[in-house]
Amino acid sequence: PRGMVHLVGAGPGAADLLTLRALRLLGEADVIVHDRLGTEAVLEMARRDAERIFVGKARANHCMKQEDINALLIRLAHEGRRVVRLKGGDPLVFGRGGEEAEALAAAGIPCEVVPGVTAALACAAGAGIPLTHRDAARAVTFVTGHRRDGGVDVRGLVQPGQTLAIYMGISTLAPLRDGLVAEGMAPTMPAAVIERGGTPQQRVLRGTLDSIARDAPGWVTGGPALLLVGEAVGRGAQGWLQAA
Amino acid sequence: PRGMVHLVGAGPGAADLLTLRALRLLGEADVIVHDRLGTEAVLEMARRDAERIFVGKARANHCMKQEDINALLIRLAHEGRRVVRLKGGDPLVFGRGGEEAEALAAAGIPCEVVPGVTAALACAAGAGIPLTHRDAARAVTFVTGHRRDGGVDVRGLVQPGQTLAIYMGISTLAPLRDGLVAEGMAPTMPAAVIERGGTPQQRVLRGTLDSIARDAPGWVTGGPALLLVGEAVGRGAQGWLQAA
Known part of the structure; x- marks a missing residue:
């Protein structure tokens, strides 16, 4: 199977400010890559058996470099997995979603961006x-x-x-x-x-x-x-x- | 019963870019006041027996003056109804939601704003x-x-x-x-x-x-x-x- 990455906006942290599209993708994901402490309530709504990978970025405490996150997303997609990259707010407003999308495109990985309430x-x-x-x-x-x-x-x-x-x-x-x-x-x-x-x-x-x-x-x-x-x-x- | 107005962002027009909170409120509303042609897909998700009031604003074609919309919202709330004022995108970005909220506050009507994907x-x-x-x-x-x-x-x-x-x-x-x-x-x-x-x-x-x-x-x-x-x-x- 061919893997894919969805860059999904989680909204501001309240579970019910998630979009219906984001909820559906969280229910379909094989693996969820997340970074913000503010997304716990949203993560609760994901498929129970989906793998969760925490990549850091709780304020000043960047646990993983952006380049390493990009490489992780590419590797997961190459394994054929459906990846949700969950980002607080909207992926394209101060979320470095653009950088992740560029890296995915350069690697030939299909990518879809789901906007969120910033x-x-x-x-x-x-x-x-x-x-x-x-x-x-x-x-x-x-x-x-x-x-x-x-x-x-x-x-x-x-x-x-x-x-x-x-x-x-x-x-x-x-x-x-x-x-x-x-x-x-x-x-x-x-x-x-x-x-x-x-x-x-x-x-x-x-x-x-x-x-x-x-x-x-x-x-x-x-x-x-x-x-x-x-x-x-x-x-x-x-x-x-x-x-x- | 005391009426209330929810100023609800409908998002950009795709039904699944609605938030879960907006969906819940559409299911609870007695009456939905809407203005954009782009919100049809979202209106489909409202309670079937909710009254729908179209107040215009399909581009240049403003069917109802802002002052009349404000007065309508106040009257509906005074009747004790749960009102959803559905606005394309986000209510506080070019939606005149601020003006409607000001008018409601001046009339003593409880008002809640639900953000949307602008x-x-x-x-x-x-x-x-x-x-x-x-x-x-x-x-x-x-x-x-x-x-x-x-x-x-x-x-x-x-x-x-x-x-x-x-x-x-x-x-x-x-x-x-x-x-x-x-x-x-x-x-x-x-x-x-x-x-x-x-x-x-x-x-x-x-x-x-x-x-x-x-x-x-x-x-x-x-x-x-x-x-x-x-x-x-x-x-x-x-x-x-x-x-x-």
Whole structure:
């Protein structure tokens, strides 16, 4: 039999934010290669007898190099297995799915990508914060606070009428705040940090860019966090979800 | 009984790109308020005896004003009904979900937002195009080619190391191309248009900003279209999906 790899977005970590297509593929997989601690609830829904291979990447703790993950996926497919490569959120947004797909293509392995609910969407929905708004945001930008060199690059990303969703480490919050202000953002810009967004353990801290930079480090409890900042973020602060 | 409104993302139009949470809510709803032609496959999965109310918005053809939709949702909830407001893609990305939620909050109606797979994620996955890439894109920006005044506003949005996903009308493609070039984008920048992305009818046209602006108007067949443009778009063109 010819093997194949499905790069599958697991969504933000809540089992019921998985797509039906992802659920079906998890039920058909011979082997599931996963890396995020946030995907436990989703893994519960996989075929019981599917092999599970943990390849690391719990935050800073990268257990396996990307090149080794690529080689593993290729080997499993060459063995004729149906492989699900499960990735938190969406495979093509900060998931290195593109790199894995390139490696598979170079090796002649069939590959299908299944999109997922990326963290920014889940955080916005869970916190009641619009990412775009006819009056306040014509665009939304997703950017990562994690770079290869450990820095934060927000050059050119501060623009009027735009929401920024920053997939971040809290450790990078201070230089991130400084970078945004250096690019022209007001320190009073509405902002929110969402921890474990989209899961039952979600927590939300609202404020301004400055208050968040000051308060968030002492507020987070170690879960994955996302920063939303921009005029539209203030629209959500009026509190629709408080009504629920 | 107290009514409630769920603002539910339907995803890009393929029934199996719905989330499990959305599926459950569609099964519980008393009434479903929907607007996109692209949500038929998803509507098939709703409770058979749920009332369906079509409120328009098939492209330029807005059948009901936003204010009237807001009032309808409030009235249905006041009647004690469980309302699903079904929106294509994600409710908070160009879906005016934020405005509906604000109106519901102002009226004291409980509201929950369920995120969905927004078109850019489905198009990227379906076409095999990474939105971010460690070597080519640190950020991805979603922007709409539809504005209140009918124009296109890309000021400040052309930045190195960024993918643009433009939720567009093909009618706006020529001024959009001119706007991007005026902002400094190379006419040779890799680009792709994806029509009916994420559905079985998906079509993909690859090229450069200039070739797409020239060829897409004669190529599209009337479905919803999305433009991806940026260095990372060229990474996908090597063709992983051709291997599948």
